[in-house]
Amino acid sequence: MERYRIGLIPGPVRIPEEIKRIWLNDYASPDIEDEFFTLYHEDQILIRRLLNTKNDIIITLGEAMSVLWAALKSTLKQGDRMLAVSSGLFGDGFAEMSRAFGVNAEVCSFPYDEIPDPEKVREHALKFRPKVITAVHCETPSGTLTTCLHEIGKIAREVDALFVVDFVSSAGGAFLDVDYYNIDIGLLGSQKVLSLPPSLSISSISERAWEIIEKVKYSGYEAYSGWKNVPSEHLTPYTHDWNAVKALNISLNMILSEGLENVFKRHENTAKLCRSLGREIGLKLYPKSEDICSPTVTAFYVPEKFTWPEFDSRLREKGLAVGGNYGILSGKVFRIGHMGSQADCELISEAMNIIRELC
């Protein structure tokens, strides 16, 4: 369907009215106007607050996959070693992407319904001595939250590796402390908690990361070089999107004026409600324990009496859209996305009532 009555896909999420209206504005050329660079800089400051970091923030044009590629290609060369800490599809993806350009990638692998065990990561890292360690904060397909980023970050420092973290579907909806976790490159997309269209990507980049980036000297659309001093140089490597950068500003201000703690609580409360209503209905949670469930997305097994296509079409008949799955989880596990504009207890109650009628 083209529009959802009750949309609970785990991204792209519904765009709030205040944000959509930004596209009605006329803006000048972002290539040359001071006001654009002032706005970009304001967004950088707001994102630093969102992520708890003093690191550089860069805002680029492209879907979130663009910064996943950017982080790998800007820091790794053919033959370099990278370790992908993985308990899910996106964790594994980092290794596959790295191998595609000749990197020696190993996976420190954990079951998809669990989260990484730092002790095993440490052993693997000490033996393999990677240049880069990657991790995923929220594994959207599994509905898990890697709560041990701080421990993995410490290990990265111990072996002198850069720590690259995909927090595409958690940042803003779950507590995150980029500096405390020692995250050298943090990656965020716009269509999840920020509730924007999927055309912007955000990276936080530490000084340690910039040193490597400047040595690797990668050139390409997603290259980080050229982005280090955008506000002071008044120059971007390509024409930026003023509407999108303004919409990001509105979104960040909405989140920060609600209060980060309140936004986290709203996500946590919605997730808790989703899990408890699921339990009442008899749905089986996919993650092994409630402690590792993400506040932004909940993954349940598809009820046994249905195939996924049957279940999906029955829900859709009643106007409810939830997320299916990919890879080994395809057909087995479905997801309820309650991030950003969809972190809303009423929406979840309404959705779970529809599921209850079917189960």
Next chain:
Amino acid sequence: MERYRIGLIPGPVRIPEEIKRIWLNDYASPDIEDEFFTLYHEDQILIRRLLNTKNDIIITLGEAMSVLWAALKSTLKQGDRMLAVSSGLFGDGFAEMSRAFGVNAEVCSFPYDEIPDPEKVREHALKFRPKVITAVHCETPSGTLTTCLHEIGKIAREVDALFVVDFVSSAGGAFLDVDYYNIDIGLLGSQKVLSLPPSLSISSISERAWEIIEKVKYSGYEAYSGWKNVPSEHLTPYTHDWNAVKALNISLNMILSEGLENVFKRHENTAKLCRSLGREIGLKLYPKSEDICSPTVTAFYVPEKFTWPEFDSRLREKGLAVGGNYGILSGKVFRIGHMGSQADCELISEAMNIIRELC
């Protein structure tokens, strides 16, 4: 300034109201809905009409630079030979970008105020035997239109090279026949004639190009692989932007219902008016002859009595924004962008009146 009263920057151009309103809509997830793939396919068909081609069309997320990189990285490997036919900044850029990833690039170079001479291109190509020949249809910084794409395309076939053309700032505003010109990969951005935000890029890809792309097997954000069969596979390599793909649909329908011939005439008439009013005022055209002037952008020398910053700020005081320049043209040549929504004789008259008052 944040908004222009009279905006004549050569892209991003003013977005028409009908297009801006698309962002008020709620759309579902482009990852899973049949309606999205139907819309994407409809856009492909409309773009084929715009470009006069039967080739594949792919629509990706990112500024136009993303497809310039895509075309080079998807067809060239380290050590391969490429020939950049260049009479401007973007022509030269193709060679610089290729060298950045180890390609053996040569430039068949012409003055920026002229266009390429096919005879010299032929000589160079026969000697160098490149795998890829690049050209630029409209050199936006110089305001020139390469009117000999057909001849260069024939040379590319003669030496069995792929022919890659940047028509970012001309397609839709100037006659273009991708199939007749033998263009294997054609590159288009959204913020020029299409009058959209700069978040979409479009590539036309021939079967010959796909064969090379499949051999080169480039992986990265801008990689073409994964895009060949989007509508039939119902799969994109990352989450697409439904609003933008719908806005593109509105834009293409606006152009095609006005009639391509009429749209070309509107651009040509606006450009002619701009040049003749410029002549009246005493402005000196940058291109050596009127025959090679682009219908989408006009480049004049900055009047001798002003420095560019003075001239620019005097025009801005009166609400008029025109384009400055880059590289060797910086400070010397300014541009009036009359493409897409700005191909409007009234707008040009108003702008030239303001310039007349100053000169």
